[in-house]
Amino acid sequence: MPSMKIGALASTTGCQVQTIRYYEQQGLLAEPARTGANYRLYDDAHVERLRFIRHCRSLDMSLDEIRVLLRFRDAPAENCARVNELLDEHVGHVARRIAELQALERQLKELRGLCSIARPVTDCGIMRGLTAKARRGATNLGTHGRSRH
């Protein structure tokens, strides 16, 4: 099938229709041809490119990082040093986030250990722990805050 509409592209790549339009709007996917009725028409190159993007996303890369990789994909003769560098940085992000979360996990488990039974909140070690630690100041969330999931 040298040519497919957006729904077909979505189902062959396992990507939502709106997400595809979003990538186009963000300049990750080139604007495809259109039918007379203004429907988008994709070919195999689009399929490949979208799969590349989705694979990078499954590795938790940002759209900005992916944009860089796509530029290299489009200029195959260039030197790949920046690609290696980008991946190293990304591995670094992930490793750092893991370390943060592990520190967090330790704190949470410690806190959890402070109450093992159901009792009035006033006597609950967890609530006491949250309040006490809070009282003796300066918890540092960076300027960027934290994210979830």
Added chain:
Amino acid sequence: MPSMKIGALASTTGCQVQTIRYYEQQGLLAEPARTGANYRLYDDAHVERLRFIRHCRSLDMSLDEIRVLLRFRDAPAENCARVNELLDEHVGHVARRIAELQALERQLKELRGLCSIARPVTDCGIMRGLTAKARRGATNLGTHGRSRH
């Protein structure tokens, strides 16, 4: 000081001014008294409550989770079983996210191992890896996608 303006509260808690107003808007901090010039006036109870919130945030709890904890803080006679449960759930979230990120880290390091030198992109093992794996389909990001940091 039994009464402070928002800037003072911000600097004693290490929280930004806008963040305080945001918490008020989200119903985590009660609306404080106002001066004649409509400036917010906070007392020690506000300081404590904001510190509690920030401590919970430093443990990466969502504002919804914190809202639940605050409700308990406001009703000290109630049973703390829900608090324990909430913390267990939260520890579970964190542990799961760590596992996800570790799997990711393994994949990224494997990919990184595919290219150790600077050469044309066409020959770069990383770009080949991203393309090849992408080609053989079905990377699954869930319906919820991923987050960063």
Added chain:
DNA sequence: ACAAACCCTGTAGCTACTATAGAGTCAAGC
């Protein structure tokens, strides 16, 4: 008297989508 530093509200921006509203298009069945 005037400037710097503070405060106010309201709004837009960030990431990477997801979900709606309201409209047009197309193929199949009756």
Added chain:
DNA sequence: GCTTGACTCTATAGTAGCTACAGGGTTTGT
């Protein structure tokens, strides 16, 4: 020929937890 349903289009708003303006008013210090 007409309807029904599945598809497509654009544009807009929502998600989490802030951050950063814009465009004003107030307080404080010299």
